[in-house]
Amino acid sequence: PAPGGRTLPGRAERSRRAGAAGGGAGAAAGGGGEEKRRGGGDDNGSFDVAVVGAGIVGLATARELLQRHPSLALAVLEKEPEPAHHQSGHNSGVIHSGIYYTPGSLKARLCVQGAALCYRYCDQKGIPYKQCGKLIVAVEQDEIPRLKALYERGLQNNVPGLKLIGAKEIQEKEPFCRGLMALDSPHTGIVDYKQVAQSYARDFQEAGGTILTGFEVTDMEMAKESPAQKYFAEYS
Numbered sequence: 539p540a541p542g543g544r545t546l547p548g549r550a551e552r553s554r555r556a557g558a559a560g561g562g563a564g565a566a567a568g569g570g571g572e573e574k575r576r577g578g579g580d581d582n583g584s585f586d587v588a589v590v591g592a593g594i595v596g597l598a599t600a601r602e603l604l605q606r607h608p609s610l611a612l613a614v615l616e617k618e619p620e621p622a623h624h625q626s627g628h629n630s631g632v633i634h635s636g637i638y639y640t641p642g643s644l645k646a647r648l649c650v651q652g653a654a655l656c657y658r659y660c661d662q663k664g665i666p667y668k669q670c671g672k673l674i675v676a677v678e679q680d681e682i683p684r685l686k687a688l689y690e691r692g693l694q695n696n697v698p699g700l701k702l703i704g705a706k707e708i709q710e711k712e713p714f715c716r717g718l719m720a721l722d723s724p725h726t727g728i729v730d731y732k733q734v735a736q737s738y739a740r741d742f743q744e745a746g747g748t749i750l751t752g753f754e755v756t757d758m759e760m761a762k763e764s765p766a767q768k769y770f771a772e773y774s
């Protein structure tokens with residue numbers, strides 16, 4: 539429940555809010571009396587899954603879950619008036635290429651895959667980005683072994699296009715940069731993650747998912763039984 543004991547709203551209330559937000563396509567879609575609508579909850583304001591937080595992680599999770607299980611009634615609950623209001627809308631905007639993570643780790647694998655997927659998604663949706671690349675620069679002799687170790691790590695992680703370059707090439711790429719050696723990562727880029735998150739939110743709503751803003755989750759309890767048990771069984 540939200541403050542004041544507020545519970546998830548029923549269909550009529552969600553319909554009103556979707557209209558007020560001017561773009562909640564599909565948030566209360568359906569009607570015609572079918573028991574469970576694609577992505578939407580039932581008339582008692584109950585959902586199979588509620589994701590707390592409309593940051594990029596919550597939105598990506600909810601979007602993917604609905605794509606994999608279109609019959610789930612899904613909601614994202616966000617305490618702020620809009621998605622990506624906090625960290626996801628205020629970060630450095632770097633599409634990391636995956637150099638730094640420990641080889642073989644999930645982070646390393648997902649970062650390399652994720653960067654490629656992020657570029658592809660931005661292309662599909664027309665979200666602007668710049669694949670500007672990144673130079674990691676050694677300015678002292680004793681930094682060179684560390685730079686070479688980073689290069690080896692990046693190769694093990696299958697980061698595409700990595701190469702070590704010398705002082706002259708550094709200047710050609712970045713005239714104001716001075717260094718002895720640099721690791722050139724051409725697949726690093728920048729994007730406005732707020733736009734990416736907003737696009738995930740649209741995808742989710744267009745697939746019938748419900749985003750409830752101004753909805754702070756203040757308490758949770760374990761349900762004794764859930765109509766969605768069959769979905770959880772797939773992952774156990």
Ligand SMILES: Cc1cc2nc3c(=O)[nH]c(=O)nc-3n(C[C@H](O)[C@H](O)[C@H](O)COP(=O)(O)OP(=O)(O)OC[C@H]3O[C@@H](n4cnc5c(N)ncnc54)[C@H](O)[C@@H]3O)c2cc1C
Pocket residue numbers: 590591592593594595596615616617618621622623624625626627628629630631632633634753754755756
């Ligand atoms: C300074 C900085 C720079 C960064 N730069 C980069 C970068 O360049 N590239 C990169 O890939 N990553 C970067 N990151 C990391 C990245 O921003 C985060 O990993 C990502 O934004 C986390 O997303 P999130 O959805 O988990 O969190 P958030 O975006 O914070 O979303 C959480 C949401 O949950 C909501 N919420 C919280 N509690 C409740 C509640 N009780 N009820 C309802 N809603 C609730 C919040 O309002 C918020 O909207 C950076 C991080 C920082 C701090």
